[in-house]
Amino acid sequence: MASIKDVAAEAGLSVATVSRVLNDHPSVSDDARRRVMAAVEALSYRPNAVARSLRTDQTRTLGLVISDVMNPYFTELARSVEEEARALGYSVIIGNADERPELQDHHVTTLLDRRIDGLLVSPTDRGSPRMLEAARAGTPMVFVDRWIPGVDVPVVRSDGRDAVRDLVAHLHALGHRRLAIIAGPAATTTGRERVDAFREALGDHGLDLPDAYIGQGDFQADSGRRVTEGFLDLAEPPEVVFAADNLMALGALDAVRARGLRVPDDLALAAFDDVRWFVHTDPPVTAIAQPTGALGRAAVRALVDRIEGGPGESVTLPARLVVRRSCGEPAPTTQSPHPSPVRRSTS
Amino acid sequence: MASIKDVAAEAGLSVATVSRVLNDHPSVSDDARRRVMAAVEALSYRPNAVARSLRTDQTRTLGLVISDVMNPYFTELARSVEEEARALGYSVIIGNADERPELQDHHVTTLLDRRIDGLLVSPTDRGSPRMLEAARAGTPMVFVDRWIPGVDVPVVRSDGRDAVRDLVAHLHALGHRRLAIIAGPAATTTGRERVDAFREALGDHGLDLPDAYIGQGDFQADSGRRVTEGFLDLAEPPEVVFAADNLMALGALDAVRARGLRVPDDLALAAFDDVRWFVHTDPPVTAIAQPTGALGRAAVRALVDRIEGGPGESVTLPARLVVRRSCGEPAPTTQSPHPSPVRRSTS
DNA sequence: CTGAAAGCGCTTACAG
DNA sequence: CTGAAAGCGCTTACAG
Known part of the structure; x- marks a missing residue:
């Protein structure tokens, strides 16, 4: 060359x-x-960009460490991040942590070794020493979607509190009283916040959230299936399951189908995160939609601001409820076109 | 530092x-x-990996340029590529071409400027000058999924011919005779091959594929919707639509739903590429599944072999048909539990 | 406006 | 086994 x-x-x-x-x-x-x-x-x-980087001490590259690329929410986030970064003259290297702290740490290390100009991360856990040290050492960094309390780094995320409140009101109006949640890992902010928001909204209607109705998932499909099976095995199963992300909702659908049951007749379902397929599932799934593209763009802008010596603005955007049919038919509508027999779990 | x-x-x-x-x-x-x-x-x-790279003339990094990250097939491909690469001590930088040749070219250029050790590409078109020149100049390179005829680079892909033949046999057995296809761009190998395989399989049953039944899509959802609407507007609409990828199948579902029609009663549907959601759509979608993970791994191994001076083995893996209910109920089964009225397109 | 030279952080023959 | 030195391909004060 x-x-x-x-x-x-x-x-x-x-x-x-x-x-x-x-x-x-x-x-x-x-x-x-x-x-x-x-x-x-x-x-x-x-x-040669390598030589140029060595000399100028900047790589014009951003690192993005996300929890799970296969999760459509993160895929879309990654896409918008790359687009905005490209518009600002940066490339992005994606590290997929797959919800595994060691893998997350591997990517953070690799990215830092490559001297990326800034790091965007959606932490899988409470932060590895390496990540916390990088933050303390002043590596330009911003958290997207999930964040780590106590670490002084801008946070770009969406607030689902109001949407969860709307969801619970919707469920309550439909007559549901036994509501359960498939939670994400307690080590993540979104894992905790969504449970808190749900519990709080339930409280508004005089309902509580018994421990038996809080299933511990890990944001991946299999855990959604496992937790849902557990709910179905309860002496008094819930009437509704709220999955804290779209993959666990997929798992819940798997579980319901495997038992020959139907949504919403046997178990109603709602999910955090809206994905395109929810329109075409049987039945279409009621979900809370995040402004994913806007989140990705805001995160990049905050990071680039930090890189250029600015403060890097934290941003919180609202999520919103999208009602479909998985929690039951709204009252005024005529009878469902496919009246399916109401079967119950045999256990 | x-x-x-x-x-x-x-x-x-x-x-x-x-x-x-x-x-x-x-x-x-x-x-x-x-x-x-x-x-x-x-x-x-x-x-400092940058300094080391400058000195050793290797970055231990692979570039992956794919046509569309938001397409679950490519997301999974990217994931398996990263996994295998990591196992072999390489990082990977993903460039998302979004089915746009200029964007593809941008990524190829950026990746080459960064002196990646090798390039994995699923070309969006017949190849930009930059890409062809890189191949000629001896940059280690391998094509995955799609390839460019006449360029001397190993190809790792799956062959859907047999699976398409199985699909057509299945459709024929169900009584369907008017079969249409939503094709991918003619500039891509997969765009052309899937049409050819379909036409050939139709021939085996004495059926032909009229031009009116070949809709030109671009592998993205909107085109699937548009093409399907066109089919539905025909004086004699097809009985089945075969979408050449999962996103165009999504678009087809959108079109059918928008008209208040039902699959498979009004229009049967099958897709190339199997995605997890197809199990839960209404109805579950019959699809051709590629061994995506194996493809990604084989591609990385071929590329690393090339980087190390080996020939880089081309690999072709078979795809297989997964029958579900979107093309009609198999004969021996009892009546569908939700008999929906057979409506027809009004045009 | 142009060039010679230093230096970014490493690795690696070459001597010892 | 160890060190001094060259060099990877650039950029950028410093002189002129």
């Missing part, structure tokens, strides 16, 4: 001058500029 | 020796090793 030296030789100029025209430095003669451009063209020269 | 010089000073040794222990070079005394380790620990030193 041609280096800047080759270009300089081809153009009959010094590497300093070549570098200047490549970086649009003002003090270059038109003649020099022309000759350099011609040489660049002739040699198909492309600057 | 501490550099190797700081470590050398702290350990009272030369940077050469520090470098040797960091790289597990055999000729280092135990004493030196101990002192270096202690210094590394004391300073929380981490080698």
Whole structure:
């Protein structure tokens, strides 16, 4: 591959001058500029970003460590992050933690070793020493979606409290009284907050959330299935299950289907996170939608601000309830077109 | 951030020796090793990967340029690629082309500028000059899923021919005779091959594929919707639509639902690519499943082989048909539990 | 406007 | 086993 030296030789100029025209430095003669451009063209020269980074101490790269790429919510988040970053002249390297702290730590380490300019993270846990140290050491960093209390880093996330309140009101109006939740890991903020918001909303209606109705999931589908089976085995199963993310809702659908039961007749279902497929599931799933694209863009802007020495603004955006049919038919509607027999769990 | 010089000073040794222990070079005394380790620990030193890359001319990084991250098939592919790469000691940087040639080219350029050790690509088109030149220049490269004829690069993909044949046999047995396809872009191999396989399989049953039954999509949901609407508006609409990927199948479901029609009664549906949600759609969707994880792993192995100077083996894995209910009930089964009225397109 | 030179943080022959 | 030195490909004060 041609280096800047080759270009300089081809153009009959010094590497300093070549570098200047490549970086649009003002003090270059038109003649020099022309000759350099011609040489660049002739040699198909492309600057080596590695060398440039070593010299300038910036990589124009952002690291994004997310909990699970296979989760459509995070996939969309990653996509919007990349788009906004690209618009601002940055590349992004994604690290998929797969909800595993060691993997998260591996990616944080790798990213830091590569000297990314800033780090966007949606922590899987309360933070590894490496991550906390990086934050303390002043590595530009911002949390997206999930965050770690006590760490002084801007947070960009959505607040689902009002949407959860709307959801519970909706469920209550439909006559449901026994409401359960499939929670995310207690080590994550979203894992805890969604349970708290749910409990609080239940309280508004004089309902409480017994421990038996709090299932411990891990934001992945299998756990949603397992927890739902547990609920169904209860002497008094819940009437509704609220899954704290879309994958656990998928798992809940698996469980219901495996028992030959039906949603919402045997068990109503709602989910945090709205995904496109929810429109076409049987039945369409009522969900809480986050402004995912806006979140990703705001996170990048906050991070780039930090990189440039700014404070990096924290942002909280509201989520909203999208009612579909998985919690029961709204009252005024005519009878469902497929009246299915109400079967009950046999246990 | 501490550099190797700081470590050398702290350990009272030369940077050469520090470098040797960091790289597990055999000729280092135990004493030196101990002192270096202690210094590394004391300073929380981490080698600068940028400097190392510049010196060694390798980044231990693979580039992956895929057509669309939001497509679950590619998300899963990306995930398996990253896993296998990590197991082999490589990181991966993903570039999302979003089915846009210019964006694909942007990512190829950026990746090459960063001097990735090898490139994995699922081309959106027939290849940009930059990509073709990189291949010719000997940049280690392998195509995954889609490929470019005439370019001498290993190809790792799945062959859906047999599965498509099985699908058509299934449709034929169900009594369907008017079969249509929502094709991918003709600029892609998968766009063309799936149509060819479909036409060929139809031929086996004495059926042909009229132009009116070939809808031009772009592998994204909206095009599936648009094409399906066109089919539904035909004087003689097809009885079945085969979407060449899962997103266009989603779009087809949108179109059918928007008209108040039902699958499979009004229009049967099958898709290339199986996704988890297909189990829970209304009705569950019959699909052709690719061995996505195996594809990703094989692609990485081929690429790493090329990087190490090997030939890089091309691999073709079979896809298989997964029958569900979106094309109609299999004959022996009892009546569907929700007999819905057969409505027809009004046009 | 242009060039020679230093230096970014490493690795690695080459001597000793 | 250890160190001094060169060099990877750039950028950027410093002189001129």
